[in-house]
Amino acid sequence: MGLAAGFDKDARCPDGAASLGFGFGELGTVTPRPQPGNPQPRLFRLRRERALINRMGFNSAGLEVVARRLERWRVEGRAVACPLGVNIGVNRDSAEPARDYAAGLARVAALADYVAVNVSSPNTPGLRAWQEGDALRRLLAALADACARLDPAPPVLLKLAPEIDDAALAALLDAARDVPVAGLILTNTTTARPPGLVSPRRGEAGGLSGPPLAPRALEVLRCAWALSDGRLPLIGVGGIDSAESAYARIRAGASLVQLYTALAYRGPGLVAEITRGLARLLAADGFASVADAVGADHRPRPSGAQHAAAISPAMARAAASGSGACVMGRPTTSAVAPARAASAGVATRA
Numbered sequence: 001m002g003l004a005a006g007f008d009k010d011a012r013c014p015d016g017a018a019s020l021g022f023g024f025g026e027l028g029t030v031t032p033r034p035q036p037g038n039p040q041p042r043l044f045r046l047r048r049e050r051a052l053i054n055r056m057g058f059n060s061a062g063l064e065v066v067a068r069r070l071e072r073w074r075v076e077g078r079a080v081a082c083p084l085g086v087n088i089g090v091n092r093d094s095a096e097p098a099r100d101y102a103a104g105l106a107r108v109a110a111l112a113d114y115v116a117v118n119v120s121s122p123n124t125p126g127l128r129a130w131q132e133g134d135a136l137r138r139l140l141a142a143l144a145d146a147c148a149r150l151d152p153a154p155p156v157l158l159k160l161a162p163e164i165d166d167a168a169l170a171a172l173l174d175a176a177r178d179v180p181v182a183g184l185i186l187t188n189t190t191t192a193r194p195p196g197l198v199s200p201r202r203g204e205a206g207g208l209s210g211p212p213l214a215p216r217a218l219e220v221l222r223c224a225w226a227l228s229d230g231r232l233p234l235i236g237v238g239g240i241d242s243a244e245s246a247y248a249r250i251r252a253g254a255s256l257v258q259l260y261t262a263l264a265y266r267g268p269g270l271v272a273e274i275t276r277g278l279a280r281l282l283a284a285d286g287f288a289s290v291a292d293a294v295g296a297d298h299r300p301r302p303s304g305a306q307h308a309a310a311i312s313p314a315m316a317r318a319a320a321s322g323s324g325a326c327v328m329g330r331p332t333t334s335a336v337a338p339a340r341a342a343s344a345g346v347a348t349r350a
């Protein structure tokens with residue numbers, strides 16, 4: 001279980017996720033140049049629903065500051081106790097977003113266990129257009145080009161919006177087949193306002209997160225698994241606030257899960273509560289590990305054990321570590337990052 005993007009946008013505390021008990025963290029979103037984001041107030045609690053609406057608008061210290069913080073962390077030899085992804089975005093006034101994503105990827109590649117490409121924030125006008133059509137193809141080509149120049153290239157995951165429809169998701173999975181996309185993060189916040197919201201702030205503009213997002217985030221995850229025949233690693237996020245909701249995401253096809261909003265309401269004790277509860281739910285259904293339950297709602301299914309390993313050996317170790325997750329199979333293969341796997345002494349597929 002990981003800490004989702006947005007909590008530590010500027011890498012102020014790279015070991016924060018581990019200290020809170022998570023098995024992995026995701027820093028960012030970081031934009032190429034610093035920008036202030038939207039004027040405050042820009043974050044609202046919907047207390048009755050235990051939800052949030054945010055329109056932060058990519059407030060970011062910028063790529064250089066974040067990269068230097070991570071470099072300094074390494075130079076000082078300070079160990080980060082869990083794998084860290086870096087989530088990259090583009091400035092609001094970017095003239096060439098595809099080029100900027102590629103530049104961001106190149107800058108953080110050596111500093112991150114994976115790179116999440118955020119094409120789904122609802123608070124940067126036009127950003128979600130990069131999930132589809134020609135824009136998506138141009139973006140994937142730019143990312144592939146950047147990866148070709150890196151040795152090793154980091155695993156690249158795309159973070160998508162819950163509003164993506166089945167046809168666009170199918171097209172994206174098709175397009176992502178020929179380029180090194182290691183997995184999908186499903187999903188970001190929603191611009192929809194599901195019926196039944198009662199909190200006074202429900203009409204604020206921005207992205208809604210927390211339990212009201214959960215049904216749609218689960219649906220998109222299930223759909224992505226089905227469309228990809230369970231071949232692409234998926235990270236489930238959106239409204240996870242209990243062992244039951246984490247388990248449902250795993251059974252629907254998530255190899256790893258993340259949360260953010262529930263942490264704001266429940267505090268860090270929730271992490272241990274969920275992982276202990278997950279262990280009980282797995283045992284009750286006769287699963288020996290999380291890996292065995294990945295995609296269990298869909299049969300037949302490939303072994304879930306291969307999925308976290310397919311993102312990277314470090315992610316598989318995070319899943320196996322027992323902090324923020326239950327027991328996962330020992331990683332033996334890495335389809336995505338063979339160079340990294342080799343350097344970590346892990347056998348790779350041809």
Ligand SMILES: Cc1cc2nc3c(=O)[nH]c(=O)nc-3n(C[C@H](O)[C@H](O)[C@H](O)COP(=O)(O)O)c2cc1C
Pocket residue numbers: 004005006007009028029043052054056058087118121159187188189209210211213237238239240258259260261262
């Ligand atoms: C205040 C706040 C800021 C966020 N910032 C980012 C961000 O910078 N990049 C990103 O990809 N997602 C961001 N998110 C989305 C979360 O990473 C997550 O996808 C979403 O909130 C759904 O998960 P949750 O219901 O567990 O919060 C943010 C969410 C919140 C509440």
